[in-house]
Amino acid sequence: MQIADSIVAITGAGQGLGRAMALYLAERGARLALIDVNAAGLEHSVSSCKKFAAEVRSYDINVANEEAVDTGFSQIAQDFGGLQVLINNAGIMRDSMLLKCKEGKVTDRMSLSQWQSVIDVNLTGVFLCGRAAAGIMAESGEGGVVINISSLSRAGNMGQTNYSASKAGVAAMTVTWARELARYGVRVAAIAPGFIGTEMVAQMRPEILQGLVKQVPLRRLGEQEEIASTVAFILENDFVTGRVLDIDGGARI
Known part of the structure; x- marks a missing residue:
């Protein structure tokens, strides 16, 4: 798939990796539907993408609400005349030990x-x-690509029962969807980032940040653009499907 002129929806696009991926694809000519419930962050992402003369629209969609998602994705397809790519990036963390x-x-x-x-x-x-995006892609007869964002933590991590379980589920859904949707020309892959230098990570206490870096054989945090370039690789390589790509500098939990 060529990135230029492709119609790409990105959830969680109002900050962090979502914004970085949007900027990377905007610079390469993608047409962007940016999704988030963070209005201020979403506005910032949209204005930043427009600097590359990209066609970009914003959508306030609660990804956990079925009606909002189905209605929102129908609107995206109507506004852009279709949908070729979904980057499932939206996520939250509510860390806690199972018990103390x-x-x-x-x-x-x-x-x-x-x-x-x-x-x-x-x-x-x-x-x-x-489900919403794949339905649009399948009905178009032209297929598409779904990229899910999992995490290194899918293998399990202390204090993250909820987050680890969710990201393991994302990895499993990726493989399942790839097998189910190939017949419709829809490829599905996932990226599992390790410790990436997002705004949230940058605000950590120095000693905590140093502890994270020590877990990475390359002895540095990943850059957001390195995740974005992996998105581009998946889009442009039409033989990639059903795989979870670990982008973690060699770190393993």
Whole structure:
């Protein structure tokens, strides 16, 4: 697939990796539908992409709401005349230990709301957006590409029962969809980033940041553009499907 003139929807495009991917693709001529519930961040992303003379529109869609997703993606297809790419990037973190004990008694535990909020956005949101986008692609007869954003944490990470479970689910859905949707010309792949230098990571305390870097054999954080360039690789290589690409500098949990 050629990136230039392709119609690309990106969820979670109001900041971080979502914005970085949008900018990378805008510079290469993609037509962008940027999705987020963060209005201010979304406006910033749109204005930044327009510097490359890209066609870009914004959409306030709650990815965890079925009606909002189906209506929103129908509107995207109507506005752009179709949809060829979805980057399922939206995600949240609500870290907590499963439980904590003191003197033989449970003193704290991950709440159901902490669990459910992450599953709703990171897993159900990916399902809903993937289903809506794939339906548009299949009906067009021209196929397309779905790229899901998983995580190094899909293998399990302390304090992230909810996040790790959601990202493992994303990886599993990626393989399943690739097998199911190939008959319609839809390729599906995932990227599992390691420790990336996003705004959130940059605000960590120095000692925590140093601890993260020590876990990476290359001894540095990944750059957001390195994730964006992986998106471009998946789009441009028509034989890539059903795979989760670890972009983590060699780190393993």
